[in-house]
Amino acid sequence: MTSQEASTEPANFIHQIRVGWGDCDPAQIAYTGRLPWFALEAIDAWWEHVLGGDGWFQMELDRGTGTPFVHMSIDFRSPVTPRHRLICEVWPCKLGGSSIAFRVNARQDGKLCFEGKFVCVFIAPETFTTKPAPPDIRDIVTPLLRPE
Amino acid sequence: MTSQEASTEPANFIHQIRVGWGDCDPAQIAYTGRLPWFALEAIDAWWEHVLGGDGWFQMELDRGTGTPFVHMSIDFRSPVTPRHRLICEVWPCKLGGSSIAFRVNARQDGKLCFEGKFVCVFIAPETFTTKPAPPDIRDIVTPLLRPE
Amino acid sequence: MTSQEASTEPANFIHQIRVGWGDCDPAQIAYTGRLPWFALEAIDAWWEHVLGGDGWFQMELDRGTGTPFVHMSIDFRSPVTPRHRLICEVWPCKLGGSSIAFRVNARQDGKLCFEGKFVCVFIAPETFTTKPAPPDIRDIVTPLLRPE
Amino acid sequence: MTSQEASTEPANFIHQIRVGWGDCDPAQIAYTGRLPWFALEAIDAWWEHVLGGDGWFQMELDRGTGTPFVHMSIDFRSPVTPRHRLICEVWPCKLGGSSIAFRVNARQDGKLCFEGKFVCVFIAPETFTTKPAPPDIRDIVTPLLRPE
Secondary structure, three states, X not given: OOHHHHHHOOOOEEEEEOOOHHHEOOOOOEOOOHHHHHHHHXXXXXXXXXXXXXXHHHHHHOOOOEOXXXXXXXXXXXXXXXXXXXXXXXXXXXXXXXXXXXXXXXXXOOEEEEEEEEEEEOEEOOOOEEOOOOHHHHHHHHHHOXXX | OOHHHHHHOOOOEEEEEOOOHHHEOOOOOEOXXXXXXXXXXXXXXXXXXXXXXXXXXXXXXXXXOEOOEEEEEEXXXXXOOOOOOEEEEEEEEEEOOOEEEEEEXXXXXXXXXXXXXXXXXXXXXXXXXXXXXXXXXXXXXXXXXXXX | OOHHHHHHOOOOEEEEEOOOHHHEOOOOOEOOOHHHXXXXXXXHHHHHHHOOOOOHXXXXXXXXXXXXXXXXXXXXXXXXXXXXXXXXXEEEEEEOOOEEEEEEEEEXXXXXXXXXXXXXXXXXXXXXXXXXXXXXXXXXXXXXXXXX | OOHHHHHHXXXXXXXXXXXXXXXXXXXXXXXXXXXXXXXXXXXXXXXHHHOOOOOHHHHHHOOOOEOOEEEEEEEEOOOOOOOOOEEXXXXXXXXXXXXXXXXXXXXXXXXEEEEEEEEEEOEEOOOOEEOOOOHHHHHHHHHHOOOO
């Protein structure tokens, strides 16, 4: 890819997390149970970024759309520690009729710490039943789609 | 299945979790970020059960063996709520030279809520490097292995 | 104290918590941020015990009464570890017109680990405004009151 | 106070927290159990700020000084929600021979949500015994002390 082509490729959203003492276990690294939590926070922040400040909270309560998870899969590559911020790259990799899939790659100091795939479905909160992705969300997400 | 056949099939370990208000999100169900935490707690409790009271804490500090996660994969089937205890069934499904895989099936009121697969490696904590599964652990785990 | 006197003194409710690896920080003790969480879980379990299975979740959604916290104060006496279960003793120490105060004493292996006082107010969830303690709850709690 | 006087008054440290869906309970506000966690994160971030990037993790592992909590007291004034960032103001209010006390005031949209006092002791991690505040830390903290 030439550098000119590269410049036309939109950069993925980055969410930065401060990893602290309280996130770590006796092995002196972030506890595994915290890492999916970090990934979810990054996806919530992604929505907030692309929907003009509306994360899951506002999506559910103000926009009437929930996006519960039906699947997550994470590979843990390298320990996460408080010595660096955790840089979480988030992008949508698939938009189905009533589902959306995300990739999250989390790095510290340039090193890949974990990478995951997450699948959510669109629902109507009042009935907790699946519904098509709302058109305004579809319009916003579609141009941001990138391969896994 | 006859009761005699049933009795030859070893029952899997069950870890029960009290789901409470603080585990739930505004959708009135347990937050997705809590569910991997529950699964990990169940695996920690499994070790405690099979190693005579020694969970991850004692394994690392007293026995000199850590088992960090390299992979987790979870399918979310049905919401988890505080209306029932969460019954987590845990069993080891593969024991490699220096790795171990677990299945966790979590149910409420007889209904499968989520199911996951988790892969850990055996390490020497002081160097955080992979090592073979300790023989005593291998002897304990091998007869408990069951298919995924 | 004679056994007859002892029998007239109602024993306080006990909630037992399994402290695990994931609750601990690099100092190899339960992280301070987890301890208020444990205390709250014990209070939620206390409600569940005295209200026939209804904890905060059912109180808010089924009974129409919330009890948000307005104050907590905790003294940390001794570290909490995974080497023993955490035995949380909970009792109500004051019932005001629209408030209730609890004491939580948490012990491991007979040793006091932390003790706290917690104050909640009764509210109507739909308006988040204070209301008098419901009569049925008042009737249940009053005989359980004990000094701080 | 004149603006000139104001300028001689050092501003307290501010730590900003993103409150999300996963921090909230079914009452649609941040769960009470999360709030002490937020306050502790803010104190950890304060240390990081005043010690050139060293939070509790580096203090314990690199500097050989732990600061476990012996007391916390929090008044909850107003609900915390994902609709605004949580602005945590942190300052040390007392430095004893081997202890330090902090105040944390947490606000959203200009409104005080909770305020707390936290007391820690200085310890030698290898023995978990109290020790005097290290001189370099004393020198850094003393000019930052402000009344409760």
